[in-house]
Amino acid sequence: MQYNWELSTWPNFTFSIKDFEHDLYNFAQQTGEVNALLKSLPDDIRQETLLEMILSEAIKTSEIEGEFLSRKDVMSSIKNNLGLNKTPDVVKDKRASGIADLMIDVRNSFSDILTEDTLWNWHELLFTGNKHINIGTWRKSDDPMQVVSGGVGKEEVHFEALPSHRVVSEMKAFIIWFNETKPRGAKEIKDPVIRAGIAHLYFETIHPFEDGNGRIGRAIAEKTISQTLGRPVMLSLSKAIESDRSAYYQALKNAQRSNEISAWLKYFAAIALQAQLEAKQMIDFTLRKIKVFDLFGAKLNDRQRKVLQKMYSFGIDGFEGGMTAKKYISITKTSKATATRDLKELEGLGILITFGGGRSVHYKIKEL
Structure with missing residues (x-):
């Protein structure tokens, strides 16, 4: 069985939206409703909802990779970054600070073009102080970059990325593709979900870093949706993915066997829609909380x-x-x-x- 990057069609992905066009339409509709709802909220409630969304994405993208961070540490790091703490909280867990800083940077720079420096900076944010991997640079080892599960002697290789000597040229091609498919780009892809789904799969297949590819790949997907919509998106893709992690890995595994990616985009469109619906629920949750304290505050x-x-x-x-x-x-x-x-x-x-x-x-x- 060949991987997609070994095929002569790489990286010319083909697809049909016939089986998931309704999810693309529903995503666009829900995104518009969430954006209108956010605009109608008072500033303090809108900010609280935003903080919860950034927190959710930071926590869940880490959990997908087996890292379980303190909600308190991550939220403190987010507030420190945004200047919301009069006296910055002390956060000893560098992982919490790193993922928080990454989430804020992705959100603040959504409209910027993608560059090597952008990706290297994100990698440095994730692994500040880590002495076990090469930080802020592409992988260089001659050893195969494999996604493996199972114990010693029972390992199952789910995917093997293209060799390290190809990473530099492949990432240059990826970055060119990303910037050409942005709004008003030479090869613009107008649908945010289609573009994000391709971007995530494309990046994960190259797997350019020694570690952190999943978290950065999901950050790229969020940047792609926001950039294509023209505004920071209010959703957590990682929360939706983490709710059925095995389905995510299986969809990726299947997609990395062919450059006809309709099935992958169908999966990704369903995840994006789920994430947008969950964002609406989070806004409702914030409003309910305020309602509780308004109604019962004097009785508590x-x-x-x-x-x-x-x-x-x-x-x-x-x-x-x-x-x-x-x-x-x-x-x-x-x-x-x-x-x-x-x-x-x-x-x-x-x-x-x-x-x-x-x-x-x-x-x-x-x-x-």
Whole structure:
């Protein structure tokens, strides 16, 4: 079985949108609705929603690669970067700072052309202080660059990227393609999802870095959508991808066997649409949170406010495992009796609902 880069048709991708044209149309419609909704929001709510979206993308793109970062560290890094903390928070985890800085740079520079320096800078942001790989440069090793799973002796090679000696020329061709397909470019691709899907697959196939290709490849996809739309996009592709990681890897694996990529673009269009719908849900979630504090603020004690803020800080995905009396005690330093009473009051107000039973009662935020 040959890989796509070994075929004479590389990198001249062909496709038909017949089987997923409806997803492209729905994506365009949902994107317009989200943009209009954002414009109607007060500045503080719009900023809060934006922060949650950047946080989600940073956390989820890392989780896809097996890195689980502290939400607090990543959010602090995002706020530090944007100058939202009067006194910058100290963030010891360089990975959290790096991915946050990458997300902000992708968003702020969406309209800029793509260059080698752009990609090398993103790589440096991701791996600042890492002494185990070559940072900010293309891979040079003669060893095969393989995507492998399985234990020792049971390895399965899912994909082998083109050899390192071809990376320089292939990346020059990729960057030319990217810039020529942008709005008003010589080979403009007008649909943002089509262009982003090709860009992501093209980059991942070259796999130009020793590490970090997945995260940078997904950043390229976000830049592509934003650049094609002409505004920073409000969605998290990585959140949608991470919800079914195996499907993502399988779609990539299949796509890297041929340069006819209709099936890959069908998958990517569904992911982009899912991400846009989830963005709308996140905006609704932010509005519901504000509604809760507006409606019930006077009825809440300080302990309840603190716990609700903690639960809401985990976004639409919710507080992991739900809230329990034990967690409530840990957060508020109160007694078990008080914790149980406070939680029952929140349930009575219709803010929280229970799941589980017996001694395993958990609480989650009720959708209003």
